Amino acid sequence: MIELIDVHKSFGKKEVLRGVNLKVVSGECLVILGRSGTGKSVLLKHIVGLIQPNRGKVIVDGVDINRISEARLYEIRRNIGFVFQGGALFDSMDVFTNVAMPLIENKNFSYKEIEDRVMHVLDLVDLQDAAFLMPSELSGGMRKRVAIARALVAQPGYILYDEPTTGLDPIISDRINDLMIELNSQLGVTSVVVTHDIHSALRIADRIVLLSNGVIKVNTKRSDVWDVDDPEFRDFLRVFKALKEIE
């Protein structure tokens, strides 16, 4: 389980998180919605200790990750796949090596195991033919799928996705949505997905929260979204409805 307790974070004078309280229950898919610049990526980075709070706690599997040794934090991170918003690929390495990185760092895998696992996850994201391309040779959507493959390859218990479908064409988007649902339901992966994409949110989420002005303003089960009366949340839903009407 992941828990953020009263997390505050400022950069200089700018207060980004002002007391975030959030629980991610084991096995669920939690979607974090929020306008651009509200601190969604900052929140996600707190969960892996890439950013430390000024105040408050981040608990992963029962431990406060800001009160443990580097070595212990590294252990915890090994169980968390992170899909960065921009992909964060190593530009000097081909797709295969980028995806293999978490396994190479782990040192417990033979070359054959690495090859099998990498080709398997590339297959899942439909990139089996791109293994030996360099990041500069990929489209934006392909880069994102490489980032997803890398997050999956070590079979982590948690996967954090930062805008996994933003900027992808609708067909690839849907495939990524399906993949997230599958990992969740079949492998029991706990997922946290940051997105503006309300369409994707409504497909994949067990629960949806809205980050606004540095706090979690709405926290609702997927099945109850139409009963939420928060105006900002309803604005997101309105976009969805408008899209449905066009369809």
Ligand SMILES: Nc1ncnc2c1ncn2[C@@H]1O[C@H](COP(=O)(O)OP(=O)(O)OP(=O)(O)O)[C@@H](O)[C@H]1O
């Ligand atoms: N390392 C950092 N140093 C200073 N300011 C930062 C840092 N990271 C984020 N910020 C600031 O924190 C705020 C929230 O940024 P964040 O990237 O979390 O937004 P977001 O909700 O993910 O937006 P988007 O939807 O556009 O990705 C922004 O004002 C940003 O400038």
Ligand SMILES: [Mg+2]
């Ligand atoms: Mg972001």
